[in-house]
Ligand SMILES: Nc1ncnc2c1ncn2[C@@H]1O[C@H](COP(=O)(O)OP(=O)(O)O)[C@@H](O)[C@H]1O
């Protein structure tokens with residue numbers, strides 16, 4: 001067994017909304033037979049439109065949501081079989097970075113305390129050790145030690161996401177689910193947060209499941225990419241291969257909508273993509289732009305940023321309700 005994280009046949013249905021004239025709400029399949037594995041030290045990107053089921057998969061992979069069926073294996077062990085005390089201990093291994101750093105940190109705690117609390121929950125060190133570790137973690141993510149006694153509202157979005165990353169790192173996990181970790185951030189700082197995640201991966205041999213609706217981020221960060229649509233993975237492979245020769249028509253549709261900073265490349269590519277997708281294949285693609293995420297359909301400003309990363313604009317229509325997310329239309 002060489003892969004750190006392995007999920008097999010994950011399924012999840014949520015209770016749908018009750019419709020007029022019907023007695024019962026039909027359950028809606030959010031995730032339908034999803035399988036993948038992630039080797040130690042690698043990133044799998046999970047991409048697709050909003051509502052595809054990406055976040056639900058991410059949460060099931062670390063058992064923040066219980067799957068209806070399927071299996072989750074971590075380092076060869078069955079995660080779904082863990083009892084509650086074992087699960088609490090196991091959580092040290094698998095952490096999460098949420099999309100919105102403004103709501104993911106406790107507003108009533110100074111940030112140093114938030115991180116020390118995470119260390120304490122996972123039984124790391126004594127008080128003094130935890131304090132030292134906390135300062136080291138903040139330093140590592142680019143937050144000065146003298147800022148440890150400040151409250152979240154005193155920081156920018158980018159700083160808060162760095163702090164959230166420090167908190168995720170605190171128990172020394174081997175696996176982190178990053179759910180749209182830069183979508184809520186200004187475009188100008190996205191690259192630096194992505195670079196931080198990448199550097200940390202190299203330093204610590206971390207595995208990431210990187211959930212994003214923004215394909216323009218994926219090339220720089222993901223070893224492999226899985227494309228998700230309506231609860232299923234329609235294509236998965238090495239990122240380079242998925243981008244250079246996408247096999248599924250839906251992947252081609254998504255890629256055709258990714259903004260590229262160089263207009264010449266954009267032109268060339270749209271021609272290629274246009275030729276490759278036949279009318280029959282387009283039936284596989286979103287039927288209308290209405291059910292597509294506007295992110296994919298609006299031409300967008302793009303901006304090349306440091307270190308070869310290209311960041312596209314982000315849009316988010318989700319609000320965080322506890323750990324679960326819903327779109328406002330529900
Ligand atoms: N807690 C929930 N209750 C009911 N429906 C949900 C819940 N979470 C997600 N869903 C639904 O499941 C589907 C997949 O959602 P999600 O995993 O958030 O997709 P994504 O992250 O790709 O945008 C959507 O139709 C969403 O409305």
Ligand SMILES: [Mg+2]
Pocket residue numbers: 051054055056318325
């Ligand atoms: Mg999501």
